[in-house]
Amino acid sequence: MIDLKFLCDNLDYVKEAINRRSGSYDVDAVYGLNQRRKSIIVEVEELKARRNSVSADIARLKKEKKDADALIVEMREAGERIKALDAELSQVEQELNSALLSIPNIPHGSVPKGKSDADNVQIRYFGEPTGFSFEPKPHWEIGEKLGILDSASAAKIAGARFTVYRGLGAALERAVVNFMLDTHTLHGYTEVFTPFMVNRESMIGTGQLPKFEEDMFAVRGTNYYLIPTAEVPVTNLLRGEILDESELPIYYCAYSACFRAEAGSAGRDTRGLIRQHQFNKVELVKFCKPEGSYEELEKMMRDAERILQLLSLPYRVSLLCTSDLGFSSAKTYDIEVWMPSYGKYVEISSCSNFESYQARRANIKYRPASGEKPQFVHTLNGSGLAVGRTVAAILENFQNADGTVTVPEVLRKNIGADVIK
RNA sequence: GGAGAAGUACCCAAGUGGUUAAGGGGCUCCCCUGCUAAGGGAGUAGAUCGUGAAGAACGGUGCGAGGGUUCAAGUCCCUCCUUCUCCGCCA
Secondary structure, three states: OOOHHHHHHOHHHHHHHHOOOOOOOOHHHHHHHHHHHHHHHHHHHHHHHHHHHHHHHHHHHHHOOOOOHHHHHHHHHHHHHHHHHHHHHHHHHHHHHHHHHOOOOOOOOOOOOOOOHHHOEEEEEEOOOOOOOOOOOOHHHHHHHHOOEEHHHHHHHOOOOOOEEOOHHHHHHHHHHHHHHHHHHHOOOEEEOOOOEEEHHHHHHOOOOOOOHHHOOEOOOOOEEEOOOOHHHHHHOOOOOEEEHHHOOEEEEEEEEEEOOOOOOOOOOOOOOOOOOEEEEEEEEEEEOOOOHHHHHHHHHHHHHHHHHHOOOOEEEEEOOOOOOOOOOOEEEEEEEEEOOOOEEEEEEEEEEOOOHHHHHHOOEEEOOOOOOOEEOEEEEEEEEEHHHHHHHHHHHOEOOOOOEEOOHHHHHHHOOOEEO
């Protein structure tokens, strides 16, 4: 969430900045609710201060064995009033909180203004769309033919939007996970392995709830949700903590399975590995001081790109415009890999700087060495990368005319094969 | 799953209804001292919210979380979470 005080002190600026995004947001409602909240606080706190001092008086009188009945009666009435005001206050705070949670992050000044994804800005390209001397097949056909991807079995045991990997397919998926983790840990990230289920507080901490409930899988009869990305458990590792400045920056990388209900995407990408209810991903998460968080974003993007470079997969990087920007993000780069069957670039990583938006929500702070008050850290995360889509890109870009697939060089030792046939 | 115990500051820990949440370790500063160790003194309940120009001052909240009882709750009651011990089950 954005800073309530900042919003109230800079109402016009915030309105202007938020409205560069698509959609409209009621910033004035937040301001009004906060005014109400403050006026209730003034009244109730005055009463509480009085109650505290009178309670001390009563204690003294009782000790001296004197009569305190009049004060007790007075305080009984004050207590009723306090109770009523507290109830009203918590009601207003709840409304304020949900109004505030519905306000997206303020886009960074370098984010281009735009009306649709057509206004995203291409930053750079690596390689060129793969050329073929034959008609390239989509990865699901390649996979089925080689016997390494099996959607029929997945449909039987689970349903649509699942895949069973077999043989070298399963080995390829596993090798890609290991390759990504090994590469990132080599470049300063600490590997963490977390639960794939988290409680509701964590889902709220990173912003999946309460707004996107229908996109999540909940575990019936429990307080648990299946994570839609490792961003959730990894960011929440530090929820409610005050870090020492010397601990920053913190770089984590994490493999996890990810679970998404994909409500509202019926009919889209129904075949293959692109849009599954369960997929694997290696996630990069950074916690850092506010100054320098944008350099950290650039570095994180390079770390994600490195994977595609080492795999020799063609990709491009684009800077998302204001209308395409995610709700919590101040600035996002997408990395898109070339997917021959789609004839276009497909998102394989999204790297964002949330500034203090997530940290405020999850209450993650650091104590400056100067001894100043604790401040919110900046959080960043990015896929490094989506594993299923990487495997799909490998199958498509490295396919041969005879239906076999050449294994990218960096993975060969891992799999123990040069070609999948 | 069953039975029991516990959760107070950076750590250990006292505190079973009444003005100010003991004490110790550690840490910070000071004194003493060839150096170090030891010793002496002072400080140290984090945070957060409100009034406010203010990081001043004053006030509210805050003893695992959330409710309740009471004029008044760390203390009494209820629910939940976590940790530990024992039993059962189990990859």
